[in-house]
Amino acid sequence: MQPYAELSLEELQELRTQLSAKYREFQLKDLKLNMSRGKPSAEQLDLSMGMMDVLNSDEDLICEDGTDCRNYGVLTGIREAKILIGDMMEVAPENVIIYGNSSLNVMFDTVSRSMTHGVMGCTPWCKLDKVKFLCPVPGYDRHFGITEYFGIEMINVPLLGDGPDMDMVEKLVAEDDSIKGIWCVPKYSNPTGNSYSDQTVRRLARLKPAAPDFRIYWDNAYGIHHLYDHDQDHLIEILAECKRAGNPDMVYKFSSTSKITFPGSGIAAIAASSNNLEDIEKQLKYQTIGHDKVNQLRHVRFFKDIHGMVEHMRRHADILRPKFEAVEETLEEELGGLGIGTWTKPNGGYFISFDSMEGCAKHIVARCKKAGLVMTGAGATFPYGKDPHDSNIRIAPSYPPLDDLKIAMKLFALCVKLVSVEKLIVDKKAAEV
Amino acid sequence: MQPYAELSLEELQELRTQLSAKYREFQLKDLKLNMSRGKPSAEQLDLSMGMMDVLNSDEDLICEDGTDCRNYGVLTGIREAKILIGDMMEVAPENVIIYGNSSLNVMFDTVSRSMTHGVMGCTPWCKLDKVKFLCPVPGYDRHFGITEYFGIEMINVPLLGDGPDMDMVEKLVAEDDSIKGIWCVPKYSNPTGNSYSDQTVRRLARLKPAAPDFRIYWDNAYGIHHLYDHDQDHLIEILAECKRAGNPDMVYKFSSTSKITFPGSGIAAIAASSNNLEDIEKQLKYQTIGHDKVNQLRHVRFFKDIHGMVEHMRRHADILRPKFEAVEETLEEELGGLGIGTWTKPNGGYFISFDSMEGCAKHIVARCKKAGLVMTGAGATFPYGKDPHDSNIRIAPSYPPLDDLKIAMKLFALCVKLVSVEKLIVDKKAAEV
Numbered sequence: 001m002q003p004y005a006e007l008s009l010e011e012l013q014e015l016r017t018q019l020s021a022k023y024r025e026f027q028l029k030d031l032k033l034n035m036s037r038g039k040p041s042a043e044q045l046d047l048s049m050g051m052m053d054v055l056n057s058d059e060d061l062i063c064e065d066g067t068d069c070r071n072y073g074v075l076t077g078i079r080e081a082k083i084l085i086g087d088m089m090e091v092a093p094e095n096v097i098i099y100g101n102s103s104l105n106v107m108f109d110t111v112s113r114s115m116t117h118g119v120m121g122c123t124p125w126c127k128l129d130k131v132k133f134l135c136p137v138p139g140y141d142r143h144f145g146i147t148e149y150f151g152i153e154m155i156n157v158p159l160l161g162d163g164p165d166m167d168m169v170e171k172l173v174a175e176d177d178s179i180k181g182i183w184c185v186p187k188y189s190n191p192t193g194n195s196y197s198d199q200t201v202r203r204l205a206r207l208k209p210a211a212p213d214f215r216i217y218w219d220n221a222y223g224i225h226h227l228y229d230h231d232q233d234h235l236i237e238i239l240a241e242c243k244r245a246g247n248p249d250m251v252y253k254f255s256s257t258s259k260i261t262f263p264g265s266g267i268a269a270i271a272a273s274s275n276n277l278e279d280i281e282k283q284l285k286y287q288t289i290g291h292d293k294v295n296q297l298r299h300v301r302f303f304k305d306i307h308g309m310v311e312h313m314r315r316h317a318d319i320l321r322p323k324f325e326a327v328e329e330t331l332e333e334e335l336g337g338l339g340i341g342t343w344t345k346p347n348g349g350y351f352i353s354f355d356s357m358e359g360c361a362k363h364i365v366a367r368c369k370k371a372g373l374v375m376t377g378a379g380a381t382f383p384y385g386k387d388p389h390d391s392n393i394r395i396a397p398s399y400p401p402l403d404d405l406k407i408a409m410k411l412f413a414l415c416v417k418l419v420s421v422e423k424l425i426v427d428k429k430a431a432e433v
Numbered sequence: 434m435q436p437y438a439e440l441s442l443e444e445l446q447e448l449r450t451q452l453s454a455k456y457r458e459f460q461l462k463d464l465k466l467n468m469s470r471g472k473p474s475a476e477q478l479d480l481s482m483g484m485m486d487v488l489n490s491d492e493d494l495i496c497e498d499g500t501d502c503r504n505y506g507v508l509t510g511i512r513e514a515k516i517l518i519g520d521m522m523e524v525a526p527e528n529v530i531i532y533g534n535s536s537l538n539v540m541f542d543t544v545s546r547s548m549t550h551g552v553m554g555c556t557p558w559c560k561l562d563k564v565k566f567l568c569p570v571p572g573y574d575r576h577f578g579i580t581e582y583f584g585i586e587m588i589n590v591p592l593l594g595d596g597p598d599m600d601m602v603e604k605l606v607a608e609d610d611s612i613k614g615i616w617c618v619p620k621y622s623n624p625t626g627n628s629y630s631d632q633t634v635r636r637l638a639r640l641k642p643a644a645p646d647f648r649i650y651w652d653n654a655y656g657i658h659h660l661y662d663h664d665q666d667h668l669i670e671i672l673a674e675c676k677r678a679g680n681p682d683m684v685y686k687f688s689s690t691s692k693i694t695f696p697g698s699g700i701a702a703i704a705a706s707s708n709n710l711e712d713i714e715k716q717l718k719y720q721t722i723g724h725d726k727v728n729q730l731r732h733v734r735f736f737k738d739i740h741g742m743v744e745h746m747r748r749h750a751d752i753l754r755p756k757f758e759a760v761e762e763t764l765e766e767e768l769g770g771l772g773i774g775t776w777t778k779p780n781g782g783y784f785i786s787f788d789s790m791e792g793c794a795k796h797i798v799a800r801c802k803k804a805g806l807v808m809t810g811a812g813a814t815f816p817y818g819k820d821p822h823d824s825n826i827r828i829a830p831s832y833p834p835l836d837d838l839k840i841a842m843k844l845f846a847l848c849v850k851l852v853s854v855e856k857l858i859v860d861k862k863a864a865e866v
Binding site: 264283292 | 475488494501502503504506550557579582593696718721722728752
């Protein structure tokens with residue numbers, strides 16, 4: 001295929017006419033497609049229906065240590081859930097606190113507690129003039145939502161193929177003691193699907209932050225969410241690496257079973273050093289008498305152990321893989337060689353990240369919407385919803401059935417072409433003036 | 434029985450010898466009894482085991498409006514849960530937000546949000562020099578724990594038989610705009626078991642607080658937790674009464690199914706005016722994608738409707754009633770007419786409140802402990818753990834089996850007698866000097 005940039009104005013105008021005709025055909029189909037969020041499909045949810053059977057009135061709801069899960073108590077989670085989730089998070093059960101149904105809520109709480117009570121004896125952030133977070137971009141909109149809600153200033157840091165721009169991160173955290181955190185989705189990142197390299201993790205663990213209460217917010221949401229059995233990304237375990245680097249308290253690690261069992265009805269957890277956990281428990285004991293132990297027990301009885309969970313994730317992969325491959329094939333077929341977009345090819349997670357020509361993303365998403373396809377809003381992957389290049393679009397292939405997804409991606413590619421051609425025409429005309 | 438105060442020094446000393454001998458007999462029994470918390474008994478928990486069967490892999494997990502409860506979304510709770518919990522809380526479903534498993538956590542969040550973001554546009558409390566709460570005493574220790582955690586100054590207000598001392602409440606909230614809330618357990622109060630009178634609720638709804646962000650924290654934890662079928666306390670519904678009084682936004686109402694199904698695995702909720710709910714949702718949308726809808730659906734399918742829930746509560750009452758009656762009988766038999774203690778006779782809830790002679794509560798609880806009976810710590814029913822008269826002891830009859838409870842109450846009464854006699858001896862000797 002000839003790159004669009006090499007076409008003449010007349011060729012571009014002719015192309016626009018053809019693409020517009022195709023676009024109108026799509027509009028007549030009255031499509032209602034949604035690729036906006038990283039939601040599992042109904043088929044994936046069916047994989048966990050057996051979890052509804054493991055606890056019933058013929059079973060006891062008693063832990064191995066004799067605790068009756070039906071009653072009050074056990075603030076930090078039942079032992080067998082800590083072992084299972086610890087194995088999932090690659091940490092010892094002693095370093096885990098099991099929470100409720102949402103790791104987002106745990107992150108919110110973590111920031112909220114730092115605002116009102118500070119981190120391990122440091123000044124509460126609400127008493128400081130300025131608090132800042134580093135935000136590798138593109139990133140997860142709900143992370144940026146939490147920091148924005150608390151009035152925390154967000155600083156964009158480019159997310160490269162192997163993680164955040166570490167030169168920039170190292171410099172900023174060493175210089176500025178108002179920088180209190182960095183949001184990280186280290187594995188199969190939201191939205192790029194890329195993972196941090198060993199080198200990146202090592203440099204993060206070795207940071208020398210000016211602020212003693214600086215923490216890495218390590219949202220390992222896709223830790224075991226591989227698409228392939230052998231082509232799996234591997235991440236150095238951050239708690240152990242921070243410990244080895246002499247920074248044992250510098251990281252909070254978050255995870256949940258949301259995309260393993262049922263989103264919204266899973267279990268979430270934080271893992272951290274014993275110093276951090278002690279600090280957290282000072283809040284936790286006032287906050288609740290305990291989280292949902294019955295649901296913790298339900299998860300343990302369903303999976304039995306980490307091997308059971310990993311086998312379960314293979315079944316998710318079998319459903320997700322063809323969807324990711326369909327997206328990649330369509331993008332390659334439709335856009336390959338045209339020079340109007342690039343995209344990632346992840347080995348896991350829930351997203352593919354697409355970068356259009358500068359200044360096109362909003363128009364592309366709007367075009368998709370007018371033909372019945374809802375994508376994640378352009379800009380959502382950046383703090384304050386502002387993509388400085390207006391080029392990043394997050395593709396979430398998981399939710400629609402495969403046939404719908406193929407139609408959706410054809411439409412998406414068409415919108416990319418149409419908007420790109422329109423931009424090139426405007427640019428060419430401007431250059432002629 | 435002759436009141437102890439009328440006994441001579443010699444009679445008291447003789448009595449002490451007898452009581453001490455009995456106490457030593459108890460000590461030899463090696464008892465391990467716990468009446469410290471308002472926990473349902475295993476027999477009560479068994480009542481809800483059927484809830485483990487209503488959702489299974491043969492059932493769909495779909496709401497009446499088509500929502501798949503297994504997936505993300507529905508921030509404020511599924512419609513049918515709002516109807517059920519609305520009926521339980523005596524408010525319209527539109528005024529309800531369903532949360533996770535813990536109403537304590539909802540209260541914590543409510544205070545935390547007020548600290549960081551303020552209430553409906555008012556200054557965040559963390560920016561104020563001083564924030565105060567009124568605390569009717571005796572009250573619930575975990576309420577006082579939350580306000581203490583956030584550095585909120587607590588002001589004791591006497592809890593009379595028909596609710597807080599309203600003359601004092603009216604005066605204080607009208608004068609002092611740093612008073613931002615009052616903790617209330619209006620029905621079958623923790624720990625007295627008494628309920629607020631109609632007059633008290635009307636006066637609360639008509640308060641004229643100096644602070645626009647003053648709120649009544651209405652923890653209706655025992656709204657349908659009656660012991661009897663006819664002798665039931667009735668409470669004027671506070672949201673409607675505040676609306677009628679022209680103070681529609683002045684109250685947050687909290688409740689949960691903790692003592693209806695499984696504590697820690699139930700569902701909690703807040704009810705409030707639409708203005709308050711809008712304010713709360715501004716936080717909620719950053720805090721979580723949604724609470725556990727599967728558990729909401731489980732509760733709805735189990736109870737079907739409020740009548741089902743009320744019938745379920747009759748079965749709880751059948752288990753609890755003999756325990757409350759056993760406590761009252763023992764207290765009457767052992768302590769009636771002695772003039773060394775008074776106690777409440779509630780129609781519902783989880784507690785009986787005992788008041789010893791001044792300066793005796795700590796000693797009584799300590800004596801109980803040394804003979805193998807753990808009571809709620811003396812002072813726990815007051816802010817900062819400080820009972821100015823050292824007289825209030827919370828009795829929680831729900832958890833031990835009936836036979837154990839009878840032994841425990843015999844021991845308790847013995848400890849009351851022994852400590853009272855010792856105090857009277859000291860007093861008499863001091864008077865002689």
